[in-house]
Amino acid sequence: MEKKWSKFWKSSVQTRKQRKYKFNAPLHVKHKMVSSALSKELRKEYGIRSVPVRKGDFVKVITGQFRGKSGKVTKVSVSLMYVHVEGATISRADGTESFYPIHPSNVMITKLELTDKTRVAKIERAKAK
Helix, strand or coil: CCCCCCCCCCCCCCHHHHHHHHHHCCHHHHHHHCEEEECHHHHHHHCCCEEECCCCCEEEECCCCCCCCEEEEEEEECCCCEEEECCCEEECCCCCEEECCECHHHEEEEECCCCCHHHHHHHHHHHHC
8 A cells, every 4th residue: 555645754856746745644734734924023922933823813915816905814724725814705606705715825924813722832832942
């Protein structure tokens, strides 16, 4: 049986191998891939550069067709690696509005959702390093 994913894989120049690693990765690894950069203020406050995006965070889209839009994250798909942001919608053929999936690398977190104690603990641990 051929192995689809290896935790010992380091890197490759070949795009197909990079895509294979990304798409076949287990969810606990993909969770880290759903990280976004923090704004300069948050970076200074917490002493960390990026953090996984979570529902409830306020983000600003920095690249793509919705560049400049800010809003709350309404959905995060770890398996498909995208986020839905309020305000980043498209209209369908039947006239309904639907959220446009945005890759987490294309957004910047401007306000963290800190109701989860474990997330706060992780941020504090990273801050202490």
